Each structure stands twice: as structure tokens, then as C-alpha cells.
Amino acid sequence: MLYAALKFVHVLSLIVWIGGMVFAHFFLRPATLSLEPPQRLKLMHEVLQRFFAAVSVAVILVLGSGLWMIGNVARAAAQSGGKFSMPLSWTLMATIGLVMVAIFGHIRFALFKRLRVAVAASDWPAGGKAMASIRTLVGINLALGVLTVAVVFLLPV
DSSP: OHHHHHHHHHHHHHHHHHHHHHHIIIIIHHHHTTSOHHHHHHHHHHHHHHHHHHHHHHHHHHHHHHHHHHHHHHHHHHHTTOOOOOOHHHHHHHHHHHHHHHHHHHIIIIIHHHHHHHHHTTOHHHHHHHHHHHHHHHHHHHHHHHHHHHHHHHSOO
């Protein structure tokens, strides 16, 4: 039961993260293009501030639940006298996930800080530059997230 609950938390957290990136990248950003740069950057700053707070929680839940699930299977194998060998799909999911976390960390703690400072100073060119970098890395993370989902469904466990 605990394993199923953790798997649910794991998948739900990934839905928040990947779904949020889809929404921001393909729906929110294009809709803001009709706004003037000051309004667009203020809006994106406010939206991303809330989204990044949610993703920060999701990242912690994904990492914690994923490590617990791997550890649980490894412990069960050891207790039964067997040998644990992590499946390729799990290894790929974990590796891609760690890359995604690193990219998110850079977005959240470096690029978003630049956006926040630019918006506070009404420095719209700097804000636009920070936003462009965020958009690029969110696109990369979105592609990695979709790749991870493909690994889940296309590779054997």
C-alpha cells in the first residue's frame, strides 16, 4: 500500500511539473505576446514565481518517492537473498530526472533571480533576456520530461 501511495505521489508530482511546462510553453507564453514587455514580464514573473514554488515541492516529492521506491525494491531483493540490478528503464528515468532537476535548479536560482531583479528595476531588456533563457531551458526540460514518459511506456521494466 505504501509503495502504491508513493508511486501515486511520484506520478502526480511529475504531472504538475511536466503539465505546467506544457501550459506555460505552449499556451501562456503565446497568449502574453499581445502584451507590452513591461506587462508581459510582470505577468510571467508572477506566474513563474507560483509555478516554481510548486515545482520545488514536486521535485522534492519526485526525488524522495523515487529513491524510496528503488530502495524498497533493493531491500526486498537483499532480504530474499537475491541480487538487485536496477532495470535500464529505471536507470534512464533516474538519470534524466537528475538532469531535469539540475536544469530546474539553474532556472529557479539563477535565471529567475535575474528576471526578478530586472522586473523590480523595470529593466525590460534584461528581463526579456532572462525570460528567453528560461524559455529555452524550460523547452529542454519539457523535452526531457517527455523522453522520460516515453521510457516508462516503451522500455521494459
